[in-house]
Amino acid sequence: MKQQSLLNQSTTVQSILDWLHTFGKSSDTGNTRLLYSNDWMNAQNALFDQFQQSSLTPYFDDVGNLFGRVEGINRNHKEAILVGSHIDTVIDGGKYDGVYGIAAAWIAVRELLEQHGRPLQTIEVASLCEEEGSRFPLTFWGSGNITNKHKQIVSTEIVDHEDVSLYSAMIEKGFGLGRYPQPYRGDLSHFLEVHIEQGCVLEQDHQDIGIVQSIVGQRRYTIVVNGKSDHAGTTPMNRRVDAMESAASLMTSFTQIARRLDDDLVSTVGKIEAKPNTPNVICHQVTFSLDVRHPSVTTLELYEQEMNTLIAQLEREKRVNVHVNRWTNVKPVNMDASLVELAYKESERLNYQTKFMHSGAGHDAQIFGTHCKTSLLFVPSKDGISHSPKEFTAEHHLRAGVDVLKSMIYTLAYEKRSSYHDESSLS
Amino acid sequence: MKQQSLLNQSTTVQSILDWLHTFGKSSDTGNTRLLYSNDWMNAQNALFDQFQQSSLTPYFDDVGNLFGRVEGINRNHKEAILVGSHIDTVIDGGKYDGVYGIAAAWIAVRELLEQHGRPLQTIEVASLCEEEGSRFPLTFWGSGNITNKHKQIVSTEIVDHEDVSLYSAMIEKGFGLGRYPQPYRGDLSHFLEVHIEQGCVLEQDHQDIGIVQSIVGQRRYTIVVNGKSDHAGTTPMNRRVDAMESAASLMTSFTQIARRLDDDLVSTVGKIEAKPNTPNVICHQVTFSLDVRHPSVTTLELYEQEMNTLIAQLEREKRVNVHVNRWTNVKPVNMDASLVELAYKESERLNYQTKFMHSGAGHDAQIFGTHCKTSLLFVPSKDGISHSPKEFTAEHHLRAGVDVLKSMIYTLAYEKRSSYHDESSLS
Incomplete structure (x- = not known):
């Protein structure tokens, strides 16, 4: 049976998160989706199908990162803009951490395609395989492989609490065998991530968007x-x-x-x-x-x-x-200054209350931050709660993140000459 | 076989403590002698025999306190001077806590008998059944019964960690059945106790005797x-x-x-x-x-x-x-001021370095302190250690405690008119 696309004009961000919540549901609002578990694999496969329904060409890399690619019209521009976050959760985590960044990227790119057709530069939506370190004593397995920062890691030596090695778990799901492209990506011009704040600042200060200047x-x-x-x-x-x-x-x-x-x-x-x-x-x-x-x-x-x-x-x-x-x-990692400026400009234009801030928590953006131009945006977390089934962000805030992300992607991928690109990478 | 008396002119205090250590030996220098255990019973029975050998008339009360009585010559003087401490230990405690006060009292009274014959006033050496609260969640079972402070205690309701009640344990050793005199004593004029300091003050200040003014x-x-x-x-x-x-x-x-x-x-x-x-x-x-x-x-x-x-x-x-x-x-309990003065006078006369102090730990003397005139003396504890097999006090300090105690008993029990008695109790 051919999958039906979940995305249409009335799709809310929340509905996508509710759909993803069905993979590894630990309670009414809780999620446990550990790296290379069956729930994790089902979620990645379901996203694979959905990307396909949305005209994003899906493919896995050899550690299980999933991408939905939209080829740019400008063939001279070899680099891609990566937008997304991670699919894994902590044990009994919430419905927002990580997956919100994937849903936001997917919705934004799908809407851009509908409204503006194909971009000049290639865009990929990423569902990164792992960030939390909840199953194995290692974090950023997805972004660390893409950026080559994990090349020293011996995956046979890292084991979970049931003594299963990272290597065996990966093989068991068909990765690590060379069936898929190697994860390293030398072709990325940008990485954009939107994430729940996991703190109380935006909510207490009545702000819609937090623009991260650096990760502490x-x-x-x-x-x-x-x-x-x-x-x-x-x-x-x-x-x-x-x-x-x-x-x-x-x-x-x-x-x-x-x-x-x-x-x-x-x-x-x-x-x-x-x-x-x-x-x-x-x-x-x-x-x-x-x-x-x-x-x-x-x-x-x-x-x-x-x-x-x-x-x-x-x-x-x-x-x-x-x-x-x-x-x-x-060490602290700075977000790209020109993207901070772009995010601020778009956020103001869209009339969102905007605050510059630092991220006190680690995110995939900190791994990409020294690899390509990187941007990280936050939306409010109710009561600052995260890593809990009580995580919550209201739809208007979820949508604010999508809107700013979408405007940024438009500027980067659709506008002819953008000052947000390195000179060297311009066609 | 008739028991041989352990006491003779060359007996050291340490040798008595080493002998008592054989009852409930937990290690080379450790002792576990919990209330109403077999080791506890054997120790009390062995002391019973030894008191008898030393012309101290032994008897138990109905909770297992053991006394060695020397009847005073003055029949008009109905009250007794009680001298002693407790026989029970903490789990894996040392060789000194409690038993030193029994050994010191026994040696002092025995020497007085040899040197001066029978006293004017009755003296009793006490091996109190319990002070530490190591088996049952209750302290001062011995002195609390003698002074009627434990009359509210329902011994069937207090259980050890194996769910044996205080009552059953007592019955099992033949106490609590009315075979022995009731523990309450309205006939005590004095209680004298000598104990290891369980702190570092006397040792660090190079003092031999601590005279306790109050228990905190x-x-x-x-x-x-x-x-x-x-x-x-x-x-x-x-x-x-x-x-x-x-x-x-x-x-x-x-x-x-x-x-x-x-x-x-x-x-x-x-x-x-x-x-x-x-x-x-x-x-x-x-x-x-x-x-x-x-x-x-x-x-x-x-x-x-x-x-x-x-x-x-x-x-x-x-x-x-x-x-x-x-x-x-x-509440704090003051020791009797006239006995503090007597202890100081005797200690000075015997050329011991003497310090007034407060007891930061609880002792039987604090239960007797509001029942009769009470005195508590300390001798140094090596490195301040107690409730441990590492407890140690050198023989010359153990002997210092015996000497001062002996002088005090002599003044109280042998001298004709003593200002250390209440007027009402004088013959």
């Missing part, structure tokens, strides 16, 4: 404070080496640094463990996590310097021993 | 800080309601209050739990314990007032909600 750098630390266990009653304050007292003092100071240094700096202690963790015994060890993010490496470096100074001072004053392990250091 | 009051709280879970990257500092940030700030302030208000005030956060306890998610709830101790109710009250003011301020400033549950409120 992240440093993650594990901090171990070593003191001495003693009796909580018989050890006077001035004779104790209380790991909890010192940990609390560090946590308080770390937050103060973040609040003082820069409004865009965030610092979070999300996890803590105390030993022996008994009400009437002074802790001999407290271990806590520290997650620090900012769009500038200089600020992250300043934070770390102040942090180390404070630790050294505490070690002297309180006789504790503090061990710091920085286990993540991801 | 204790207040224990569980504090729950409720905030809001959000994404650690996408939620700016000024829009988050971070339960961990507020908890850390409270913990830091609470310690500062303790350090500022009074040198004898101690405040400890020993236990903490965060939710969801994930590095990249802002905590929506942090629960922590707070243990506050001081010899004066006024100071404990002041601390609590400052604590509540701080919490109210934090709730306003940080939009968190803080719930405080005070689940323990034990």
